[in-house]
Amino acid sequence: MKKAVIFDMDGVLIDSETFYFERRMDFFQAKGIRPGSVQLKDYVGKSEEQTWRMLVPDDDQKRYMLRREYAEFRDKNRIDFTKALRDSVPIVLSTLQSQGITMALASSSPRSEINLMLEDCQLRDYFSFVISGEELQESKPHPEIYLLSKEALGCERNLAVEDSTLGIASAKSAGLYTAALKQPFPMNQEAADVVINQLEELLELV
Known part of the structure; x- marks a missing residue:
């Protein structure tokens, strides 16, 4: 069989979950924006799309722009x-x-x-x-x-x-x-x- x-x-x-969470929180702190949730448990296991809807729940345009900016931030702060x-x-x-x-x-x-x-x-x-x-x-x-x-x-x-x-x-x-x-x-x-x-x-x- x-x-x-x-x-x-x-x-x-x-x-990696803690690293990814802290990297997202650092990005939002640097932007002076409070994310939709600051609880690690709310992000564990979610897809990229689900994660960003949690981070920016009510503004599609704002979410789109921040997601683009985060891509550059992520590339400069990669996980080992x-x-x-x-x-x-x-x-x-x-x-x-x-x-x-x-x-x-x-x-x-x-x-x-x-x-x-x-x-x-x-x-x-x-x-x-x-x-x-x-x-x-x-x-x-x-x-x-x-x-x-x-x-x-x-x-x-x-x-x-x-x-x-x-x-x-x-x-x-x-x-x-x-x-x-x-x-x-x-x-x-x-x-x-x-x-x-x-x-x-x-x-x-x-």
Whole structure:
């Protein structure tokens, strides 16, 4: 029986949620503008579009202009993916690969950020399929990203690894057994089939 593991990126492979949040808050502070929410939990697991609607909820034109300006700010203040990568990721991925497990990466992040992470951390060869939020009609918690991943992999058994409430809902709606990686900040992961403290625990699940 062919088995697959489908990983989310932010909060799972890389410890990035806090960095992204603080970078957005720094940008808005520099602009002298209060964002729609200053709570980290309101942004975890959201697509770029959902994030910006949270940051600037009531003014489409203002949102559009700030998003363009933020792109330049982001490029000047990039995350170091090699430092954000969880220490256990290389050994977990290589072990799964050696066991014949097919792997995919299904992230709401922009394709450019996903590609940078894969290149910087030298992880591209582990994944048979990669999909970003930009390529979807519907964002998490809609199951589209996991349904497309399942179809592309063509395996009989699929396990999703998520961290956010929205991501867990997406994977469960697609019919996947879902493991939630516990986070250092409050996050509702009750809908997951199992909550794990470390990625290494996946090796026992598959």
